[in-house]
Amino acid sequence: MTVETVVDGETRRTVDFLYPDAPAAERAEAEAFSDVITGELVMTIGSYVVRHGNRLVLFDAGVGSQPTGSFIGGALRSGLLARNIALDEITDVIFTHLHADHIGWATQNGVPFFPNATYRCDRRDWDHFMSPDYEIEPWEAASTHPEFDAAQVRLAPLAGRMEFWEGDAEILPGISAIDAAGHTPGTNAFLLESDGESAMLLGDVVHSIHELLFGWRFPVHHDSQAALDAIARVRALLVDLNIPCSAAHFTGMSWGRVLDSGDRFLWEAIN
């Protein structure tokens, strides 16, 4: 099994805006990742390509071909082509959750963008976001173009070809979902296992390394307390297993390990 990162774009926000509850001394650590010109935290938006056996699995589908408010995307297609990955070679698209910055390339102009892929997500997110009763949240209205980007629009053409799991489950050989509901009703982390080695993709369980280390509250959670509990559970698992992890919005989608020094959690970067 191999894992590659493919960047679609980025969004930038001040650490202050993203984590208003975080203590100033902790926030100062995250500000080291901020853009030198704007002073904002660079939150990359991207996907992971996992090659395993005859599968070519894409985790998340970025912002899509058009910028959506604060989310600047559009590079995913070029990133795949630069790796000699044709769109029709993707066998599976796994959504970590169904927010607009993870489903943008799922379909384009009402047509599945990866024509041979089986699209997969946690059933709880599908039921939540695709319900006729779903109401666009204020942050979505402010940060996206819901008339194009909302799950109900973007994913409608996939309605007959989705495959679902729910919570802890092996989705494909060597790829297991770890229930981390909170950010959305069906948010998951993903354990990758092959030949005695493991790694974890964190989706949007956390949006920055420091949110993971300090357990900061992110302002956009479906269930804030459940999301904080999920961070603590996933972090404990990462420390316990001592395995590499990465997330779709980590600056540069970097990889590292979480260490417990006894006083606090530390990030050991992997180059």
Ligand SMILES: [Zn+2]
């Ligand atoms: Zn996201």
